[in-house]
Amino acid sequence: MRNLDDIQPQRPDQGFQFPGAFEITALGRTDADLETRVPQVINGLGLNVIAGSLRSKPSREGNYHSVSVTFTCPDRETYVAVHAALRAAPGIRWTI
Numbered sequence: 001m002r003n004l005d006d007i008q009p010q011r012p013d014q015g016f017q018f019p020g021a022f023e024i025t026a027l028g029r030t031d032a033d034l035e036t037r038v039p040q041v042i043n044g045l046g047l048n049v050i051a052g053s054l055r056s057k058p059s060r061e062g063n064y065h066s067v068s069v070t071f072t073c074p075d076r077e078t079y080v081a082v083h084a085a086l087r088a089a090p091g092i093r094w095t096i
């Protein structure tokens with residue numbers, strides 16, 4: 001894979017540019033162990049979560065939890081597959 005710093009957008013006015021690094025956030029119940037589950041799902045698809053990119057935050061009442069990670073992705077189809085795989089994982093309610 002090419003060095004991400006060397007990738008230049010083909011059309012700067014266009015949205016996502018592939019390949020690239022993208023952040024994804026998964027939300028679910030606090031007891032769903034999202035800090036472990038989210039990277040496992042992404043790695044299970046053969047993608048790399050960027051080390052040190054994981055951030056987590058509990059909801060105000062503490063019932064829900066969000067976990068964000070940045071991962072490298074080669075194309076839009078794979079990006080869509082990541083969202084689908086996370087939404088299908090137990091304990092994850094939404095992705096953004």
